[in-house]
Each structure stands twice: as structure tokens, then as C-alpha cells.
Amino acid sequence: MSAVVLADLAYWQVSILRVLGLLAAVLLPAGTIVYLFLFKMMSFMQSRLGPMEAGPYGSMQLLAEVGKWLQKEDLFPNGADRRVFAWAPIVVVASTFIMYTVVPFGPDAWFADIPTGIYFALAVSSVSVIGILMAGWASANKYSLMGGLRSAGQLIAYELPLVLAVLGVVIQAGTMNMQGIVEAQRNGEMFGVGFIGNPYIITQFVGFAVFMIAMQAELTQPPFDMPVAESELVAGYMTEYSGFRFLLFFIGEYATAGAFSAIAAVLFLGGWALPGIGFDADIMNLLGPLVMLTKMMLIVFLVMWFRFTYPRFREDQLQIFAWKYLIPVSLVNIAVTAVLKVAF
Amino acid sequence: MSDFLRSYLTVGIFVGVAVTIVSALLGVSALLRPNKPSPQKSIVYESGVDPVGTGWSQSQVRYYIFALLFVMFDVEAVFIFPWAVRLEAYGLFGLVEMGIFIFVLFLGLVYAWRKGVLRWV
Incomplete structure (x- = not known):
């Protein structure tokens, strides 16, 4: 769909295209992450084959799992706050859907061109905390309550380094608009060298490192998985969930991994743009989503690599790591970036 | 409507889509799943023993x-x-x-x- 075609369509027609695009953008990366990384890469790293029976190399395993979860009984525990309990997974999944709205996949292939794009994405990503607290509180289970509180404590602690790491990029790009950040990287130059643009992973490497660590914690992936630590809290806030509502939390977790990796790809890897290659906009609209998917999978590979490699932190180490290391480092990063920006 | 408001209208549409899709899937699940409640099933999980006190216990x-x-x-x-x-x-x-x-x-x-x-x- 080229720019010319899009301009001729009415708003409702564009909206239908965008809804279809959104479903693809949420579900395809989430499915790829679960199959490729969670099933297969994890298995290979542990010297086993992983799922092999359903379809070639177990590629139909996901469908089999969804079919299984669809048939499971929907249980509500005694004393649960039923309405809150039922809505909690929906809130978590919905927050993921909205995070994707500001991610651009091509020069014209975007969902919503919001001027304060990255700020909006960070704001709605915090909505999932409310869903998790709802789940933890409504379950009327001690493990769930502890898991919910831990989750909230962890998510707000790592929200700060995440936001402060993004600030470095905003200072360099001079805009909060996601499309603007992509353009700034595509047309930028590093100290006078401009042939690959200026992907901020190079000039904002400290910010990138802080962002990746904070992202790992925001996704509650090991080594930051205390909210769902199975040896301490069974399954944390998800303990009382069964059937499809449990699967919604699971989908939410990996769809959020996709959303965060998309944001990281836009902020630090140049988004849909190919470094040093200038195709015209029509081609980039088709190629852009594939470039984005590649960059997202690179980011998720890093997250999963850390996940399968490191043992879990202790809860106090988690908080101290955020407050005593990540936040001062990212504050210094902001200061240095601002000084360099004004000096050059 | 201005482009600015339309962007936020898209956000609203996406919220609607998310809730609709999830509700539809839950509806499909409601058609497929069994429903056999029993008193034992709905006891909250507390490492296999009967739960002590209320789930909303005080915690620091x-x-x-x-x-x-x-x-x-x-x-x-x-x-x-x-x-x-x-x-x-x-x-x-x-x-x-x-x-x-x-x-x-x-x-x-x-x-x-x-x-x-x-x-x-």
C-alpha cells in the first residue's frame, strides 16, 4: 500500500487496514517469540530438542497449546473479587495493543502519528501494572498478593531507568515523535561521517544498555522474575488463574516483549530504515515491516539469551540495582548527552 | 476532524479492538470448556494445605x-x-x-x- 493509494482511502477504510495491521503486529512477533525462542532456543541451550511432534519441527505446537487452553475450565477461587479478577488479564493485553499504536513500520505504514509518540508508549506501558495489581489483589490468595506487590514495586523501580534512558535519545533526536526519531537516525551523522546515518546504539550505547536491562525487568524475564518466582511464590499474581485467562497473561507477556523490542528497535537500531540504502518510500513501506521484524528479533534474542543464562536476583538486590546503579548512570548519561549536544 | 484528533481516535479504536478480540476469544472458550464446579476446586492454592485466614492478609x-x-x-x-x-x-x-x-x-x-x-x- 503506497502513499498514493492510502491518500485516496476514507478514514474508515484506512482504519480497517490499520486494525488488520495491528493484529499482525501484535500476534506475529508474539508467536514467533514463543516458538522460536521460548520453545526452540531454550531447548537447544539445554541440550534437548523441544517440541517435535506437532507439525514439522513442532511448528504447530502453538496452535495445539491454544486449543488446549481454550478447553480448560475457567475457575474462580473462593472469596475472589470476581469482576476485577475477570478483567485483569484484559487490561494487561489491552495495554500491549495500545503500545503498538505509535510504532512506525515504514514511511507511511504507521498506526497513529502522535507528536509525543515515545512518551505515550512509555505511559501506556505502565497501565499493565494496574492489571497485574488487579490480578494479585482480586485472587484472594497470599501468593498472588505478594506477587502483585512485588511486581508493582519492580515495575515502578525500573520504569525510571527506562524513561531516563529514552531521554538521551530524545535529546539527540530533538523530537518525541517515533517517526521523527527514525528520520533523525536515518539522516544523522556521527562526527561528520554520515554514510550509515546515526543509529543511536552507537552514540547512545550507555542508554541502550540501561534500556535493555530495564526492559528485561519490565518484562519480568529472568534474572528479574521475582514477581512470578516459582520456588518462592508458585506463580505470583497468576497463581489462581486457569484456562484462557491464564493464556491471556501469557500472550500479554510475550506480546509486550514484542512491543518493547519494537520500541527499542526504533529508538536505538534505526527502526524501519536500512542503514546506507535509500529505496524510495513505496518500497520501504513493504520492506519496512520486515526490517522492523528482523531488528525486533535481534533485540528479543538478547533478552532471551540473558533470560536463559543468569540465575534470579534477590528481591533486595533488584531494588538496589535499579536505585543505586541504573538511575545514577542514566542521569550522568543525560548530562553528558546534553553537554555534547550543545557543544557540537 | 484534525489529524491530531484522528491519531487519538485510532488509539480509541485500538482499545475497542483489543477488548473485542479478547472478549470474543473468551466467548469461544466459554462454548468449548466444561463447567463442573466443586467446593474443592475453588479453594485458593496455598501449597496444598487448606488456606489459613483470609487471602487479603496484612503484609509489610x-x-x-x-x-x-x-x-x-x-x-x-x-x-x-x-x-x-x-x-x-x-x-x-x-x-x-x-x-x-x-x-x-x-x-x-x-x-x-x-x-x-x-x-x-
């Missing part, structure tokens, strides 16, 4: 101070964002002003640190 919220600190720093971040966008225009003046602002807030973190708030109690 250790990160209460962390939450307060979070509010302080999050408001700081809200103030830094517009400055970061306009830094090119402000130049040295803006740099010095924001330097003072960040330094004062950094003192707040150092104060909390020295007071032992960041220690696990």
Missing part, C-alpha cells in the same frame, strides 16, 4: 518509600522531556538551568541513600 509493603521516591523522579522526568526536545533552541542557557535542576534532584537521591532508605529493612 517494603517498597513504600521506593514508591514515594518514584513519584519524585517520575515528575522530574516529565519536566525533562519538553526541555530535551527544545534543547537545541535553548543552548547553553537551557543546559545550565537543567543542570541545576537535575543536580538538586540528584541531591535528593543522595539524601535518601545516606539516610539508609535504599537499604532493605
Whole structure:
């Protein structure tokens, strides 16, 4: 769909295209992450084959799992706050859907061109905390309550380094608009060298490192998985969930991994743009989503690599790591970036 | 309708789509799944024994101070964002002003640190 075609369509027609695009953008990366990384890469790293029976190399395993979860009984525990309990997974999944709205996949292939794009994405990503607290509180289970509180404590602690790491990029790009950040990287130059643009992973490497660590914690992936630590809290806030509502939390977790990796790809890897290659906009609209998917999978590979490699932190180490290391480092990063920006 | 409002209308549409899709899937699940309630099934899980007391038991919220600190720093971040966008225009003046602002807030973190708030109690 080229720019010319899009301009001729009415708003409702564009909206239908965008809804279809959104479903693809949420579900395809989430499915790829679960199959490729969670099933297969994890298995290979542990010297086993992983799922092999359903379809070639177990590629139909996901469908089999969804079919299984669809048939499971929907249980509500005694004393649960039923309405809150039922809505909690929906809130978590919905927050993921909205995070994707500001991610651009091509020069014209975007969902919503919001001027304060990255700020909006960070704001709605915090909505999932409310869903998790709802789940933890409504379950009327001690493990769930502890898991919910831990989750909230962890998510707000790592929200700060995440936001402060993004600030470095905003200072360099001079805009909060996601499309603007992509353009700034595509047309930028590093100290006078401009042939690959200026992907901020190079000039904002400290910010990138802080962002990746904070992202790992925001996704509650090991080594930051205390909210769902199975040896301490069974399954944390998800303990009382069964059937499809449990699967919604699971989908939410990996769809959020996709959303965060998309944001990281836009902020630090140049988004849909190919470094040093200038195709015209029509081609980039088709190629852009594939470039984005590649960059997202690179980011998720890093997250999963850390996940399968490191043992879990202790809860106090988690908080101290955020407050005593990540936040001062990212504050210094902001200061240095601002000084360099004004000096050059 | 302006492009600006249309962008937010898209956000609204996406919220609707998310809730609709999830509800539809839950509806499909409701058609497929069995429903055989029993008193044992709905007991909350507490490592296999019958639960003691109520699920909403009192627990120490250790990160209460962390939450307060979070509010302080999050408001700081809200103030830094517009400055970061306009830094090119402000130049040295803006740099010095924001330097003072960040330094004062950094003192707040150092104060909390020295007071032992960041220690696990």
C-alpha cells in the first residue's frame, strides 16, 4: 500500500487496514517469540530438542497449546473479587495493543502519528501494572498478593531507568515523535561521517544498555522474575488463574516483549530504515515491516539469551540495582548527552 | 476532524479492538470448556494445605518509600522531556538551568541513600 493509494482511502477504510495491521503486529512477533525462542532456543541451550511432534519441527505446537487452553475450565477461587479478577488479564493485553499504536513500520505504514509518540508508549506501558495489581489483589490468595506487590514495586523501580534512558535519545533526536526519531537516525551523522546515518546504539550505547536491562525487568524475564518466582511464590499474581485467562497473561507477556523490542528497535537500531540504502518510500513501506521484524528479533534474542543464562536476583538486590546503579548512570548519561549536544 | 484528533481516535479504536478480540476469544472458550464446579476446586492454592485466614492478609509493603521516591523522579522526568526536545533552541542557557535542576534532584537521591532508605529493612 503506497502513499498514493492510502491518500485516496476514507478514514474508515484506512482504519480497517490499520486494525488488520495491528493484529499482525501484535500476534506475529508474539508467536514467533514463543516458538522460536521460548520453545526452540531454550531447548537447544539445554541440550534437548523441544517440541517435535506437532507439525514439522513442532511448528504447530502453538496452535495445539491454544486449543488446549481454550478447553480448560475457567475457575474462580473462593472469596475472589470476581469482576476485577475477570478483567485483569484484559487490561494487561489491552495495554500491549495500545503500545503498538505509535510504532512506525515504514514511511507511511504507521498506526497513529502522535507528536509525543515515545512518551505515550512509555505511559501506556505502565497501565499493565494496574492489571497485574488487579490480578494479585482480586485472587484472594497470599501468593498472588505478594506477587502483585512485588511486581508493582519492580515495575515502578525500573520504569525510571527506562524513561531516563529514552531521554538521551530524545535529546539527540530533538523530537518525541517515533517517526521523527527514525528520520533523525536515518539522516544523522556521527562526527561528520554520515554514510550509515546515526543509529543511536552507537552514540547512545550507555542508554541502550540501561534500556535493555530495564526492559528485561519490565518484562519480568529472568534474572528479574521475582514477581512470578516459582520456588518462592508458585506463580505470583497468576497463581489462581486457569484456562484462557491464564493464556491471556501469557500472550500479554510475550506480546509486550514484542512491543518493547519494537520500541527499542526504533529508538536505538534505526527502526524501519536500512542503514546506507535509500529505496524510495513505496518500497520501504513493504520492506519496512520486515526490517522492523528482523531488528525486533535481534533485540528479543538478547533478552532471551540473558533470560536463559543468569540465575534470579534477590528481591533486595533488584531494588538496589535499579536505585543505586541504573538511575545514577542514566542521569550522568543525560548530562553528558546534553553537554555534547550543545557543544557540537 | 484534525489529524491530531484522528491519531487519538485510532488509539480509541485500538482499545475497542483489543477488548473485542479478547472478549470474543473468551466467548469461544466459554462454548468449548466444561463447567463442573466443586467446593474443592475453588479453594485458593496455598501449597496444598487448606488456606489459613483470609487471602487479603496484612503484609509489610517494603517498597513504600521506593514508591514515594518514584513519584519524585517520575515528575522530574516529565519536566525533562519538553526541555530535551527544545534543547537545541535553548543552548547553553537551557543546559545550565537543567543542570541545576537535575543536580538538586540528584541531591535528593543522595539524601535518601545516606539516610539508609535504599537499604532493605
